[in-house]
Amino acid sequence: MPQGETGVGFQFGWEWGQPLLGGGEFEGAGFGGFGRFLNGKKKNAPLELLGAALGQPVAEMYGRALVGGNVVLQHKNDDKSVSLFIALGEGEMDGPEVVWVNDRRLSTANTAKYHFHPGLDGEIANETDPATRNQKLCSFFPDGFRPRLAFSRTAYAALNLPRDKKHPKKTREFEVFGVYRGLRVRQFDNAGNQTAYAWSANPAWCALDLLIRRYLKPHGLVNEALTAAEKARIDFQAFKDWADFCDETLTINGESVKRCECHVAFAEETDLLRALELILVTGRAYLLERLGKLAPFPDEPRNSILVLDADDLAPNSLTLTRRPLRDTPNLFRFTYHDLDSGRGLGSISSSGTTVTGVDTNFLTWFEKDGVIDLRSGSQKGEFRRVKSITSDTELKLGSAFSADQATGTAYGNPAKDFEERTREAVNEDHQDAVGRIQEVEADLGGQTPERAERLSEYLLGSLVDRPRSARFTILSGVNGALNLLPGDVITAPADLEFLTSRDYEVMGITDNPDGSRAVEAIEYQPAVFVDTAGPQPQPADQPDLSEAFAENAQTVANLLKNGSFYRIGVAGQEGTANARHFKLYSNAGGSPASPTDVEWVSDRDVYVVKTKTSSVDKIGIRSLWNNLGLLLKPGQSVTVAVSLRHAGASGLYDKDIKVKVDSDAENYNDPDGNDYAFTIPVDSLENTFGVFYHTFTLRGDQQVPNALNVFIWSEATGASKSSEDYEIDWVTLAPGAVWVHFDPQAVSYGQTWNAGAGLYDIENQFIKDSAPSSDTGGAGAASSSAGAHADPGNTGGTAA
Numbered sequence: 017m018p019q020g021e022t023g024v025g026f027q028f029g030w031e032w033g034q035p036l037l038g039g040g041e042f043e044g045a046g047f048g049g050f051g052r053f054l055n056g057k058k059k060n061a062p063l064e065l066l067g068a069a070l071g072q073p074v075a076e077m078y079g080r081a082l083v084g085g086n087v088v089l090q091h092k093n094d095d096k097s098v099s100l101f102i103a104l105g106e107g108e109m110d111g112p113e114v115v116w117v118n119d120r121r122l123s124t125a126n127t128a129k130y131h132f133h134p135g136l137d138g139e140i141a142n143e144t145d146p147a148t149r150n151q152k153l154c155s156f157f158p159d160g161f162r163p164r165l166a167f168s169r170t171a172y173a174a175l176n177l178p179r180d181k182k183h184p185k186k187t188r189e190f191e192v193f194g195v196y197r198g199l200r201v202r203q204f205d206n207a208g209n210q211t212a213y214a215w216s217a218n219p220a221w222c223a224l225d226l227l228i229r230r231y232l233k234p235h236g237l238v239n240e241a242l243t244a245a246e247k248a249r250i251d252f253q254a255f256k257d258w259a260d261f262c263d264e265t266l267t268i269n270g271e272s273v274k275r276c277e278c279h280v281a282f283a284e285e286t287d288l289l290r291a292l293e294l295i296l297v298t299g300r301a302y303l304l305e306r307l308g309k310l311a312p313f314p315d316e317p318r319n320s321i322l323v324l325d326a327d328d329l330a331p332n333s334l335t336l337t338r339r340p341l342r343d344t345p346n347l348f349r350f351t352y353h354d355l356d357s358g359r360g361l362g363s364i365s366s367s368g369t370t371v372t373g374v375d376t377n378f379l380t381w382f383e384k385d386g387v388i389d390l391r392s393g394s395q396k397g398e399f400r401r402v403k404s405i406t407s408d409t410e411l412k413l414g415s416a417f418s419a420d421q422a423t424g425t426a427y428g429n430p431a432k433d434f435e436e437r438t439r440e441a442v443n444e445d446h447q448d449a450v451g452r453i454q455e456v457e458a459d460l461g462g463q464t465p466e467r468a469e470r471l472s473e474y475l476l477g478s479l480v481d482r483p484r485s486a487r488f489t490i491l492s493g494v495n496g497a498l499n500l501l502p503g504d505v506i507t508a509p510a511d512l513e514f515l516t517s518r519d520y521e522v523m524g525i526t527d528n529p530d531g532s533r534a535v536e537a538i539e540y541q542p543a544v545f546v547d548t549a550g551p552q553p554q555p556a557d558q559p560d561l562s563e564a565f566a567e568n569a570q571t572v573a574n575l576l577k578n579g580s581f582y583r584i585g586v587a588g589q590e591g592t593a594n595a596r597h598f599k600l601y602s603n604a605g606g607s608p609a610s611p612t613d614v615e616w617v618s619d620r621d622v623y624v625v626k627t628k629t630s631s632v633d634k635i636g637i638r639s640l641w642n643n644l645g646l647l648l649k650p651g652q653s654v655t656v657a658v659s660l661r662h663a664g665a666s667g668l669y670d671k672d673i674k675v676k677v678d679s680d681a682e683n684y685n686d687p688d689g690n691d692y693a694f695t696i697p698v699d700s701l702e703n704t705f706g707v708f709y710h711t712f713t714l715r716g717d718q719q720v721p722n723a724l725n726v727f728i729w730s731e732a733t734g735a736s737k738s739s740e741d742y743e744i745d746w747v748t749l750a751p752g753a754v755w756v757h758f759d760p761q762a763v764s765y766g767q768t769w770n771a772g773a774g775l776y777d778i779e780n781q782f783i784k785d786s787a788p789s790s791d792t793g794g795a796g797a798a799s800s801s802a803g804a805h806a807d808p809g810n811t812g813g814t815a816a
Contacts, residue, residue, distance in 0.1 A: 121399075643778055
C-alpha cells in the first residue's frame with residue numbers, strides 16, 4: 017500500500033469466494049490438485065488416483081468450515097484397504113472437530129485409520145507418532161511409492177479405510193467430509209508482544225494473519241517471529257482495540273454471544289483486498305494505513321471530532337449531493353452458511369450414557385450411529401456417537417460425556433450445521449416507483465442467524481439510510497483538520513446557505529499543495545450500528561402446490577379413503593360428528609370429546625384440534641382400518657403426508673406435532689423397538705397450510721399388521737396448552753417414497769364396517785388372502801433406474 021491515509025471498507029458487488037471447501041457438490045479445496053482413475057491394462061495396478069497441478073489456488077480458511085477437500089492420492093493396499101490423502105488447505109490449520117466417511121462418523125483419534133497433518137513446514141523424516149502433530153512423511157504412504165512428499169505448508173488428512181466387502185464397487189470412491197477449525201493465528205498485546213499462537217475466530221487476528229501471510233511476510237516460516245521492521249508496519253493498539261470490540265459479549269435472546277466472529281474460506285483465486293474486505297465485514301470494521309502503519313478501526317457509534325462552518329471552508333468548495341432514486345437498491349440478499357443450523361430444539365440433561373431431552377425431537381433430529389455434540393456448559397464442543405434413539409426425548413450414547421450434563425444444556429447434530437441461508441429485504445414501494453428491481457447481494461461467510469441478522473441490518477442501513485453526501489475543502493490552518501482520518505465523524509454545513517449542519521463520516525481525504533484538505537463525506541447515522549437481533553424461528557419451508565406433480569410423474573395411490581375429510585361419518589360407527597374413516601384420538605389414553613376438544617368442520621372439510629383450551633393430553637385424530645395392512649408387503653416403503661396449520665392470526669405453533677403409522681393396538685415397532693413416527697417440530701406451523709411428509713421403510717422380518725392406521729396428535733397437554741389450536745386439512749398414506757396430495761378418486765376399493773373390531777374392512781377382492789411374514793426381496797426398491805421415481809415433482813412439502 018502507498019504511504020498516506022488510504023483505507024479498505026465495505027463495498028457491494030465483489031465476489032469473495034465460496035464459504036464451503038471441496039468435495040461432493042462443493043468446490044475443491046484448492047490444493048492445486050486434480051484426480052482421475054487410471055485405467056491401465058494391468059490386473060493389479062494398485063495406484064488408483066494421484067493428482068497435482070502447478071499454478072492453482074490453495075484454499076485458505078479462517079474460523080470453522082465444512083470441508084470436503086481435494087483427493088490427491090488413492091491407493092489400494094495389499095490388505096485390500098485403501099490409503100486416501102485429502103488436501104484441505106494452507107496451514108497451519110488447527111484440526112478436525114468431526115469427520116464423516118460415507119455418512120458415518122470416523123474417530124479422528126484412531127490413528128490406524130486417520131492422520132491429520134496440519135500444514136507445518138515439511139520435514140524429510142518418517143512419521144513415527146501420528147498422534148502428535150507433524151508434517152513428516154506420512155506412514156500411510158504406499159510402500160515403494162516415490163517421491164514421498166511431506167506436503168509442506170499444506171494441511172491434509174490421510175486415511176486408511178477398509179472397503180465394503182459386500183459392495184466393493186459402491187465404495188470404490190469414498191465421500192469424506194469434516195468440520196475443521198482453520199488457520200492458527202498470532203495474537204498480540206497493544207505493545208506488539210505476541211501473546212498467543214492459536215486458532216481464533218476473532219476477525220482482528222484473522223485479518224492481521226492474512227496481512228502477515230500475504231503482504232508483510234509472505235515467505236516466512238510457520239509462526240516465525242516478526243522483525244522490527246515488520247512490526248513497525250502494524251498499529252498493534254488498533255488491532256487490540258478491534259479484537260476487544262469483536263470479543264465483547266452481547267446478550268441476544270437471552271444468550272451470551274460474541275459481537276463478531278470470522279468464519280470464511282477462500283477456495284478460489286482472490287486478491288488480498290477482496291479477502292480483507294470479507295474479513296472486515298465480519299468484524300464490522302475498516303482498515304487504514306496511517307503514518308505507515310496498518311490500522312483497523314471498528315465501525316461503531318462515535319462522536320464528532322471537528323465542527324466546520326463557512327469560515328473553515330474554501331469559497332465555492334461545498335457540494336451537496338443525494339444518491340439518485342433510480343440508483344438506490346431495492347432488493348437485498350445476504351447469504352451465509354448457518355454455523356448453528358444443527359442446534360436441536362429444547363435442551364438436554366445426561367446421566368451416564370442416557371440423554372434426556374425437554375421439548376426435543378431426537379427421532380427426527382438424529383440417526384442411529386450419528387453424532388450429538390454439546391453447545392453450552394463446561395463440556396461445550398464434546399462429540400459422542402448416538403448408539404440408539406429410544407424416543408423423541410431419550411437416546412443412548414456409545415460412551416458417556418466426560419461429565420453428566422445438567423438440565424438445560426444446549427445440544428446439536430453437527431451433520432446439520434452449515435446449511436445455506438438467505439436473509440432478504442425488499443422495498444416494494446421503491447420497486448413500484450422506479451419500475452424495476454435493483455438487486456444487491458453479499459456473502460457473509462459462516463455466521464449464526466442472529467449475527468447474520470445484525471450484519472445484514474448494518475450493511476442495509478449503511479446503503480439505504482445514508483443517501484446524502486458532501487464534498488468540500490478545509491482551509492489550511494483550521495485547528496484539528498490535519499488529524500482527520502477516513503472514518504472520523506465531523507459536523508459540517510447541510511445547505512449552501514450555511515444555515516444548518518449535519519454530522520458526516522469522512523470517506524476520503526486528499527492533501528493539496530497549499531495545505532488545504534479536500535474531503536469527501538457521507539452522512540453519519542448511528543442507528544446503522546446494530547447490536548440487537550430478534551427471535552430466530554426454526555425455518556419451515558411451505559410448499560408450492562401449483563407444481564406438486566411433474567408432467568411425467570408416476571401416479572401413486574393414496575391408501576386412505578376420504579383423506580380430505582369430505583364425507584360425513586355414520587351413526588353407530590365413527591359417528592356423525594366425525595368425517596368417515598376417522599375418529600378422535602389421544603396419544604396419552606384420554607378421551608377427547610367433540611366439539612369441545614376436537615371438531616370436524618364439515619363445511620371446510622377440516623379437523624380443528626383445540627389444544628389451546630383442551631384439558632385432555634396429546635389430542636388429534638386417527639384412521640379406522642381393519643385390514644389396510646393387507647395391501648402392503650414387509651420391507652416396503654410408505655410415505656405419510658399431512659397438511660397442517662395453526663388457527664391463530666400470526667406467529668408459530670409452539671408445540672411438537674407427531675404423526676405415526678401403527679397397528680390398531682399401537683404395538684407395531686421397527687427392529688430397534690421404535691415407533692414408525694415423525695415429529696413436526698415446535699415453531700414449524702404457520703397460520704397457512706403447509707405440507708409435511710416422511711417416508712418409512714416397514715420392517716422386513718415380520719408381516720405388516722392388518723389393522724395398520726395413521727395417528728396424528730399434538731404434544732400439548734392440559735397442564736401445558738398450546739398458543740393456538742391447530743387444523744388438519746388432509747392426510748395421505750402412499751406406497752413408495754413419494755408423498756401424494758389428497759385425491760378422493762385415488763382408490764376405488766369398497767369397504768364395510770366391522771362392528772366387532774370397530775374398524776372398516778376393505779372388501780376381499782382388493783386385498784391379499786393372507787399377509788406375507790417376511791420381505792421376499794425388493795418390496796420397496798426399484799430394481800433399475802428406470803423404475804425409480806425419487807422426485808416426481810412433489811418437492812414442495814417439508815420433509816420431516
